[in-house]
Amino acid sequence: xNNILKISKNTQYKGFPPDIKVILGxxxxxxxxEIKVGEEIYVNSSMTDQVQDVKKVMYRGIIKExxxxxxxxxxxxxxxxxxxxxxxxxxxxxxxxxSKINLGVLEKNIEILSSxxxxxxxxxxxxxxxxxxxxxxxxxxxxxxxxxxxxxxKILGILDFTKQLxxxxxxxxxxxxxxxTSDKRYNKKCSxxxxxxxxxxxxxLNNITCYxxxxxxxxxxxxxxxxxxxYRINFYNTQLGELIFNLFxxxxxxxxxxPFLFSTSEELLRELINxxxxxxxxxxxxxxxxxxxxxxxxxxxxxxxxxxxxGELPTIGLSAHxxxxxxxxxxxxxxxxxxxxxxxxxxxxxxxxRKQNNFYVFTPILSTNYNLxxxxxxNLKLRNSNSFQVNYVLVNAD
Numbered sequence: 001x002n003n004i005l006k007i008s009k010n011t012q013y014k015g016f017p018p019d020i021k022v023i024l025g026x027x028x029x030x031x032x033x034e035i036k037v038g039e040e041i042y043v044n045s046s047m048t049d050q051v052q053d054v055k056k057v058m059y060r061g062i063i064k065e066x067x068x069x070x071x072x073x074x075x076x077x078x079x080x081x082x083x084x085x086x087x088x089x090x091x092x093x094x095x096x097x098x099s100k101i102n103l104g105v106l107e108k109n110i111e112i113l114s115s116x117x118x119x120x121x122x123x124x125x126x127x128x129x130x131x132x133x134x135x136x137x138x139x140x141x142x143x144x145x146x147x148x149x150x151x152x153x154k155i156l157g158i159l160d161f162t163k164q165l166x167x168x169x170x171x172x173x174x175x176x177x178x179x180x181t182s183d184k185r186y187n188k189k190c191s192x193x194x195x196x197x198x199x200x201x202x203x204x205l206n207n208i209t210c211y212x213x214x215x216x217x218x219x220x221x222x223x224x225x226x227x228x229x230x231y232r233i234n235f236y237n238t239q240l241g242e243l244i245f246n247l248f249x250x251x252x253x254x255x256x257x258x259p260f261l262f263s264t265s266e267e268l269l270r271e272l273i274n275x276x277x278x279x280x281x282x283x284x285x286x287x288x289x290x291x292x293x294x295x296x297x298x299x300x301x302x303x304x305x306x307x308x309x310x311g312e313l314p315t316i317g318l319s320a321h322x323x324x325x326x327x328x329x330x331x332x333x334x335x336x337x338x339x340x341x342x343x344x345x346x347x348x349x350x351x352x353x354r355k356q357n358n359f360y361v362f363t364p365i366l367s368t369n370y371n372l373x374x375x376x377x378x379n380l381k382l383r384n385s386n387s388f389q390v391n392y393v394l395v396n397a398d
Contacts, residue, residue, distance in 0.1 A: 013057060014081040015379035016390055023389040026259035029301050032378045043385040045127040045359040053381040063373040064115045068124055068363045069353050070315035075391050079116035082396035086110055088121030101355050106362060112396050123362040125394040128309050135263040136161050143246040144239045155216050155239045166268045168211045170275020178241050178250035190241030195233040208233050216240055253338040256298040269306050290345040293319055295338040303343055308361055313352045315344045
């Protein structure tokens with residue numbers, strides 16, 4: 001049950017503004033203001049717990065904003081809110097004594113500190129979550145709506161999870177869209193799946209067509225678009241369209257990965273990300289980083305989450321904002337109807353300022369700031385735990 005109170009800036013109450021993100025047990029993220037009693041959320045490395053209460057109070061006072069290495073969104077909280085922290089002094093001690101960061105020393109010096117005591121250079125903790133591989137196949141009927149006898153070709157009832165399938169899924173996240181019927185008797189009825197790729201991307205063309213035909217038994221129609229120097233690859237099939245729509249949605253800013261797919265092996269999820277990077281990624285040779293772009297913040301969050309759990313030390317950033325100069329954007333080859341987010345991966349992880357062990361990523365604070373705030377503040381009470389994640393970072397719930 002929500003508790004709605006009015007509190008002053010001197011209260012010992014702890015919490016966050018309504019837009020801070022909490023990591024759910026199904027690996028999706030939700031604003032803390034939308035969390036419901038009974039929902040399962042991640043509370044620490046590979047551990048989940050149920051929400052027992054959502055506390056909501058009116059607050060007028062100081063909010064501290066924390067910006068961490070590798071994360072585009074700041075963490076905002078009341079100054080009394082407590083975080084799991086490794087002080088900058090511990091990092092400096094390691095460098096003086098060992099000439100490098102000693103993970104053993106970091107692990108022994110994790111403290112719980114209030115937000116007001118956090119400063120630049122302190123490490124915050126991002127838990128890793130090692131998924132149990134419980135899924136190796138999928139019943140397509142659980143994601144398909146149309147079973148009419150008029151369907152000319154039905155897709156398989158059971159799809160085995162293979163590298164080719166997940167690579168094809170990744171290609172869709174980068175280059176795909178859902179086709180809808182033009183029949184006005186139906187509202188947004190799927191008629192298939194379409195990919196648009198560059199005319200020089202022959203390997204991508206071959207993989208999309210061959211994998212799609214091999215997996216689903218559907219021969220695609222390949223259409224050249226000379227004025228755009230592109231190919232369009234269309235798989236016309238209602239059930240396939242519904243399957244992909246329900247797994248990944250459509251539209252560049254709305255794509256996401258269905259939580260069902262997170263319960264598979266790391267190897268397959270890596271194939272999915274590699275497919276996405278093949279279509280929407282590029283390599284910066286001078287800085288030895290791999291960059292992937294998407295206008296879907298939900299997809300960016302999910303890929304970031306997967307890579308963190310794999311130990312890849314990714315960073316998530318904002319490549320371009322929709323309010324930036326649109327003429328300049330068009331010169332660079334894209335249209336800013338939405339924000340453009342990027343995921344960056346270091347080829348050499350030692351170049352990252354972050355450190356990690358099997359359970360956590362230790363991410364340094366880059367900057368802090370203070371702002372006046374008036375509005376609702378939220379906090380969570382859990383059944384058996386005293387921690388949870390906000391914007392990926394581990395915080396204390398007590």
